[in-house]
Each structure stands twice: as C-alpha cells, then as structure tokens.
Amino acid sequence: MGEFDLLERIRERLPPAGPRTLLGSGDDAAISVPGGVTVTSVDALLDGVHFRRQWSDPARIGAKALAVALSDLAAMGAEAGEAYVVLGIPTDLDEDGCLALLDGMGRVAEETGTTLAGGDVTRAPALTLAVTVVGHAERPEDLVTRAGGGPGDALVVTGELGGAAAGLRLLEQSEAPDIGHARGGSSSDALIARQLEPKPRLAEGRMLAKAGAGAMIDLSDGLGGDARHIAEASGVGLRIEAAALPLAAGLAEAAESLGRDPLELAVRGGEDYELLAAIPPERIGEAASEIEKHGGTVLTRVGEIVAGEGLEIRLPDGALLEATGFDQLS
Amino acid sequence: MGEFDLLERIRERLPPAGPRTLLGSGDDAAISVPGGVTVTSVDALLDGVHFRRQWSDPARIGAKALAVALSDLAAMGAEAGEAYVVLGIPTDLDEDGCLALLDGMGRVAEETGTTLAGGDVTRAPALTLAVTVVGHAERPEDLVTRAGGGPGDALVVTGELGGAAAGLRLLEQSEAPDIGHARGGSSSDALIARQLEPKPRLAEGRMLAKAGAGAMIDLSDGLGGDARHIAEASGVGLRIEAAALPLAAGLAEAAESLGRDPLELAVRGGEDYELLAAIPPERIGEAASEIEKHGGTVLTRVGEIVAGEGLEIRLPDGALLEATGFDQLS
Numbered sequence: 001m002g003e004f005d006l007l008e009r010i011r012e013r014l015p016p017a018g019p020r021t022l023l024g025s026g027d028d029a030a031i032s033v034p035g036g037v038t039v040t041s042v043d044a045l046l047d048g049v050h051f052r053r054q055w056s057d058p059a060r061i062g063a064k065a066l067a068v069a070l071s072d073l074a075a076m077g078a079e080a081g082e083a084y085v086v087l088g089i090p091t092d093l094d095e096d097g098c099l100a101l102l103d104g105m106g107r108v109a110e111e112t113g114t115t116l117a118g119g120d121v122t123r124a125p126a127l128t129l130a131v132t133v134v135g136h137a138e139r140p141e142d143l144v145t146r147a148g149g150g151p152g153d154a155l156v157v158t159g160e161l162g163g164a165a166a167g168l169r170l171l172e173q174s175e176a177p178d179i180g181h182a183r184g185g186s187s188s189d190a191l192i193a194r195q196l197e198p199k200p201r202l203a204e205g206r207m208l209a210k211a212g213a214g215a216m217i218d219l220s221d222g223l224g225g226d227a228r229h230i231a232e233a234s235g236v237g238l239r240i241e242a243a244a245l246p247l248a249a250g251l252a253e254a255a256e257s258l259g260r261d262p263l264e265l266a267v268r269g270g271e272d273y274e275l276l277a278a279i280p281p282e283r284i285g286e287a288a289s290e291i292e293k294h295g296g297t298v299l300t301r302v303g304e305i306v307a308g309e310g311l312e313i314r315l316p317d318g319a320l321l322e323a324t325g326f327d328q329l330s
Numbered sequence: 331m332g333e334f335d336l337l338e339r340i341r342e343r344l345p346p347a348g349p350r351t352l353l354g355s356g357d358d359a360a361i362s363v364p365g366g367v368t369v370t371s372v373d374a375l376l377d378g379v380h381f382r383r384q385w386s387d388p389a390r391i392g393a394k395a396l397a398v399a400l401s402d403l404a405a406m407g408a409e410a411g412e413a414y415v416v417l418g419i420p421t422d423l424d425e426d427g428c429l430a431l432l433d434g435m436g437r438v439a440e441e442t443g444t445t446l447a448g449g450d451v452t453r454a455p456a457l458t459l460a461v462t463v464v465g466h467a468e469r470p471e472d473l474v475t476r477a478g479g480g481p482g483d484a485l486v487v488t489g490e491l492g493g494a495a496a497g498l499r500l501l502e503q504s505e506a507p508d509i510g511h512a513r514g515g516s517s518s519d520a521l522i523a524r525q526l527e528p529k530p531r532l533a534e535g536r537m538l539a540k541a542g543a544g545a546m547i548d549l550s551d552g553l554g555g556d557a558r559h560i561a562e563a564s565g566v567g568l569r570i571e572a573a574a575l576p577l578a579a580g581l582a583e584a585a586e587s588l589g590r591d592p593l594e595l596a597v598r599g600g601e602d603y604e605l606l607a608a609i610p611p612e613r614i615g616e617a618a619s620e621i622e623k624h625g626g627t628v629l630t631r632v633g634e635i636v637a638g639e640g641l642e643i644r645l646p647d648g649a650l651l652e653a654t655g656f657d658q659l660s
Contacts, residue, residue, distance in 0.1 A: 022367065027475045027563070028405040028547060029371035029465070034364040037352065041359035042462060044416040044450045075358040086374040086416070086460040120374045120460070130416040130450070130460035132372060135359070145357045217358060233357070 006098060006121055013099065015106050018115040020081055020136070030117040032082055035136030039143060041072035047090070047127040055171045058097045059104030060196050061127070066108045068220070069131040070200035071273040075218035077144040077209025078135030080202055082117040083109065085131050088124025112202055142209060146233035149215030149278035155240060155303040156284060158204045158275045158291065161223060162255075162262060163248030165269020167195030169258045187250025194248065198273040204291050204299075208277045211287035216277040222270040224321075227311045230278065237308035242267070243316045246300040267313060267321060278305050336428060336451055343429060345436050348445040350411055350466070360447040362412055365466030369473060371402035377420070377457040385501045388427045389434030390526050391457070396438045398550070399461040400530035401603040405548035407474040407539025408465030410532055412447040413439065415461050418454025442532055472539060476563035479545030479608035485568060485633040486614060488534045488605045488621065491553060492585075492592060493578030495599020497525030499588045517580025524578065528603040534621050534629075538607045541617035546607040552600040554651075557641045560608065567638035572597070573646045576630040597643060597651065608635050 007025070017024045023031040045065045047053050053061070066083055073080055085105065089098055102116075109116050114133070137143050170188055201218070208216060215230045223245070231238045245266050255262035279287060281304075288299040313321040337355075347354045353361040375395045377383050383391070396413055403410055415435065419428060432446075439446050444463070467473050500518055531548070538546060545564050547556045553575070561568045575596050585592040609617060611634075618629040643651040 022470055023475060028402040029369045031470060031473060032368045034368050038362045038364050039359045040362065040414055040448060042414040042416055042448060042450050044418060044452045046452055046454055049453050072358040084370055084372040084462055086372055088374060118370060118372060120372050122374045122376055123379050124376055125455040128458060132414055132462040140352055140361060143361060145353060
C-alpha cells in the first residue's frame with residue numbers, strides 16, 4: 001500500500017473536525033480559526049525509547065502519543081484545539097496496525113475535543129510518532145506558564161502519583177524470564193494502565209488557571225524534576241511535604257513486590273501526567289470543588305512556595321529527601 | 331550530553347523570536363498571537379528515505395527540512411509564522427552536528443521571517459526531522475487551496491523545473507563506483523543545489539494569492555502528480571503545453587549525460603518546490619511583474635484550466651505525454 005492510499009484510508013476514519021477547522025487533512029496545509037492566543041507543543045515518541053511495542057498495542061500507543069502531547073496544553077490551562085501527526089512506519093507494522101493506532105488516537109481526540117487536522121506518513125526504521133498540538137485561549141493572561149509562582153502560593157497536585165512509574169517497573173519485571181508472572185491482581189493492572197493509558201488533565205488545567213494558578217507544569221519527568229522547573233522559572237523555592245503526596249492506589253503493595261520505596265516512585269518516577277500548580281491558598285477550596293465536580297479528580301495540597309530557591313521535599317521525620325536524587329528513574 | 335543540556339545549547343543559538351511569539355522554547359508550550367486564520371502543515375524527513383547524509387551536511391539537511399515544510403505555507407499564500415521541530419538523533423551524529431543542523435534551519439528561519447518556537451529532541455535509529463510550520467493570514471479568503479481553480483484560468487509556474495530531479499540523479503551517479511566523477515561543471519553544481527537547498531516561494535505565493543489565484547500547489551512530487559491534485563480537488567481539467575515549461579538552466583546537458591529526457595525530469599521529477607497556480611489570465615502580467623521585482627523569480631504561463639477532468643500535457647508534435655507515466659521518479 002502506498003503512502004497516498006494509506007493517507008486516504010486514514011482520512012476516511014478521522015473523527016469529525018471541530019468548529020475551528022475550516023480545512024482539514026488533504027490540501028497543502030490545514031486552515032484553522034484560532035482563539036486570541038495559541039499554545040503549541042510537540043512531542044516525539046519512538047519505539048525503544050519512549051515505549052515498547054511488546055508491552056502495548058497500536059491503539060494504546062496512538063492514544064498515549066496524543067494524550068502526552070495534550071498534557072502540555074493542560075499545563076498551560078489552554079483549551080485543546082488541533083493535532084498534527086507524523087507517523088513513521090516500520091516494515092513490521094501493517095496497514096491494520098497503522099489504522100488501529102490512528103483509531104486509538106482518534107478516541108483521545110474525541111474525548112478531549114481535539115481535531116486531528118493533518119499529518120505526514122513515512123517509512124521509518126522504528127515506529128515513530130511526532131505529535132504537534134495546538135491549544136487556544138482568549139487572552140495571554142488566561143494561560144499559565146512555569147514562571148509566575150510567588151512566595152505564599154500553595155502547591156497542589158491533581159490525582160495520584162507514582163502509578164505510572166510502578167506500572168513501568170511491573171512491565172519490565174514481567175519480561176524478566178525468571179519472574180515472568182510475578183505481577184498480578186487488579187491493582188497491578190491499574191498501575192500498568194497508568195503507564196500505558198495516561199489521561200491529559202485538560203479540564204483540570206483550565207480550572208486551575210481560572211482559580212488563579214500562577215505557575216503550572218505537567219508531571220512528565222517526575223515530581224522532583226518538574227517541581228524544580230517551576231522553582232527555576234519562577235525564581236522561588238518549593239517546599240513539599242512527602243506525607244501529603246497523593247500516592248496511587250496499590251502503590252505501596254506494588255512497591256513492596258518490586259523492592260522499591262513508594263515515595264521514590266512517586267517523586268522520582270515520571271509519566272503520571274498529573275498537574276502541579278501554584279495557586280493562592282484561599283482558592284484551593286473553590287478549585288478542588290470544581291475539579292472534583294467535573295470528573296472526580298482529587299486535588300491535594302502538597303506544599304508551598306517560599307522566597308529563595310530550589311526544591312525541598314520533607315519526610316515525616318523532618319529529614320529532607322536528597323536533592324541530588326531527583327533525576328528521572330533510569 | 332543529556333537531552334536537557336542539548337536543548338539549552340540549542341535555545342542559546344536560536345534566532346530572535348518574531349513579534350507573534352509571546353513565549354518561545356522552554357516552557358510546557360509556546361504562546362503565539364495568531365493572525366485571523368492559521369495555516370498548519372507538518373513534514374517528516376528521514377535519513378535513507380528523504381535524504382542521504384553522505385550527499386549533504388547537517389546544516390543543509392536542517393535548512394532543507396524547514397524549507398520543504400514552509401513550501402506548503404507558500405502554496406497556501408500564507409505568511410510564515412512559527413516552526414516546531416522534532417529532532418531524532420542517531421548515535422553517530424554528535425553535538426556539533428546537531429547544532430550545525432539547527433544553525434542551517436535557523437538561517438532559513440531568518441531568511442523567511444519564521445520563528446523557531448519550540449520542539450523536542452530524542453534519540454532515534456536514523457536522523458529524523460519532523461517540522462510543523464504555522465502560517466498566518468488575515469482572513470480565510472486570503473488563502474489559496476487546491477480546490478478553487480475554474481475553466482478559463484491560466485496555469486502559471488514560478489521559477490524553473492527539473493533541476494532538483496536532475497540534481498538527485500547526478501548525486502546518485504556520483505556514488506556509482508564506475509562513473510564516480512561523471513558529474514562536474516557549474517551547471518551540475520547548480521542542479522545539485524536545487525536538490526539539496528530548495529527555497530520556499532513564500533513571497534511568490536502571497537503575490538499569486540493577491541493576484542487572484544483560485545488554486546495553488548507546491549511542486550514537491552513533480553508537476554505531473556501535483557497538477558493532478560489540483561484537477562481532482564477543483565473538479566476541472568488541466569491542459570499543459572510541454573514546450574512552455576520553464577526547464578532549469580543546464581537541464582538539457584545534464585539529462586543527456588544521465589541518459590534521461592529533460593522533459594521527463596521536469597514533469598515526473600519532484601522536489602523543485604516551485605508553485606503551480608491557476609489565476610485569471612488578465613492578471614498574469616501584474617503577478618509576473620510583482621514577482622520578478624521582488625526577487626527575480628520568473629513566472630511562466632504553461633497552460634490552462636478547462637471544463638472536464640484530468641491532466642493532459644501536450645508535446646510540441648501534438649501528441650500527449652502518457653497519462654499513466656506521471657508517477658514520481660523512482
């Protein structure tokens with residue numbers, strides 16, 4: 001099947017375009033009517049680097065690629081708009097696999113109100129996905145960067161942490177020949193789902209923006225590393241209480257079976273795609289109530305911003321988690 | 331060198347952002363102030379599929395990747411805005427190579443008024459570039475799709491055809507061990523430059539749009555195939571006179587040394603990145619004069635649109651070039 005045939009098949013299956021899209025895939029370029037400001041991010045995912053095909057299936061890989069890209073728009077408090085997808089196809093992914101991948105992506109597009117407005121298809125030595133997403137807002141001041149956190153702001157986190165990192169470890173463990181069936185149980189499945197099927201917190205991001213968030217970031221590289229980005233961009237210090245962190249359900253049990261510290265997975269692991277935001281403390285109640293009403297996501301206060309610099313995560317006994325240890329888990 | 335270090339080095343070298351860019355690389359997403367409508371296109375280029383590293387150098391590969399993507403904006407008559415770049419780096423491309431590639435891209439960005447506003451960097455099995463470009467226009471009716479050509483329109487082409495295809499054949503020939511030095515001479519160099527250093531016809535595209543172009547496309551796959559896209563999208567027939575086609579300087583000589591028909595290279599070869607547009611015949615003079623004044627590009631009338639369908643290319647003796655032969659050169 002040639003590139004043109006595959007593109008034609010893909011176009012036939014695309015969900016309907018949203019109202020901003022005047023012209024979708026099939027011409028030299030797509031035409032959109034933007035909001036007052038646009039927010040754009042691009043993410044690349046490659047087999048063997050960002051995912052492993054043997055751990056997932058094309059539909060979930062496509063869904064994750066779009067979800068991960070949209071998570072950056074969530075972190076800006078933007079409304080999802082359009083996505084443009086490069087699909088690099090290796091020889092061992094057949095037409096059905098390509099279409100399943102696009103279907104998975106299409107499902108996330110429909111769930112999030114995103115229009116798949118264009119793309120490019122090519123041969124590639126490994127399955128390659130590059131997703132550009134465009135979000136919209138009325139005014140620049142409706143958006144939240146990493147740079148506007150100030151002393152006195154409370155730090156809040158959406159949802160639960162550590163699940164995706166535990167899921168990754170469970171997948172790795174299931175591959176080791178001697179302990180192939182060590183994983184099991186529904187809580188393990190839920191943790192693995194956190195790794196394979198992340199959800200972008202788009203509505204939550206917009207609600208946090210409306211509640212006056214001064215700085216926000218999505219937790220892709222792990223709380224430790226990402227919190228540090230806010231500290232640097234805002235020129236402030238972040239203080240987080242380890243005991244307050246919302247650990248994923250089943251994390252303690254999974255961590256024990258993996259020989260890991262659950263806190264390590266929550267702080268140093270990545271890919272939870274939850275949001276960390278700095279908001280005025282008096283507005284936490286309003287934000288938490290809006291967010292929980294919307295989709296049941298819990299908002300948790302985990303710390304505060306202080307004058308100074310850097311990130312400190314305080315353990316229940318008063319000791320600090322070692323600052324040098326906040327790299328992404330290898 | 332880690333991903334974050336390389337990104338930091340890249341950011342330091344980026345040309346200054348344009349006035350539309352409120353926030354460039356370094357946060358979760360870039361923030362732009364769009365025009366009334368935006369035009370977006372994405373192109374992927376992989377080593378071994380779209381280029382060969384041994385024929386070029388990183389700076390020219392980076393420049394070509396951006397130029398090729400911008401050519402789609404030219405074909406819409408849009409103003410260049412922002413570019414977002416995925417760079418997939420193989421183990422044998424070192425830091426200097428990556429930075430040279432970005433410098434080449436930065437040069438094209440400066441020449442075209444494009445802001446390199448964001449991107450992603452990853453390991454990859456082969457050098458991979460995915461470039462998303464965003465262009466702007468005030469109103470949808472300022473843009474030109476493939477679909478608005480009507481009977482009576484004249485067909486015009488910018489610049490010269492066949493040069494990039496001849497350049498590709500010369501590069502291929504230079505690799506064959508027995509005829510390693512067959513190429514030579516300044517006209518060969520110019521043809522090879524057409525292959526390795528394409529120029530997006532952005533100003534020309536805007537001028538053709540202003541002169542009332544009803545349909546326009548950039549010649550990436552070859553005149554034969556691309557003209558057919560206009561015929562299909564506009565629901566009309568295209569009639570082109572082979573004798574009128576503006577063949578690249580030195581094409582006849584190169585074609586002879588390659589054992590090819592120059593017309594075959596001009597019609598079936600791709601990658602000239604010239605524009606083919608359908609405009610009212612009475613406005614050709616105005617458009618040609620504007621375009622030549624701007625940068626010396628010649629506009630050539632090559633045919634017309636008729637009621638009906640399909641593409642006919644008529645040879646000087648009245649015979650038709652075979653319709654089945656308009657595939658891209660293999």
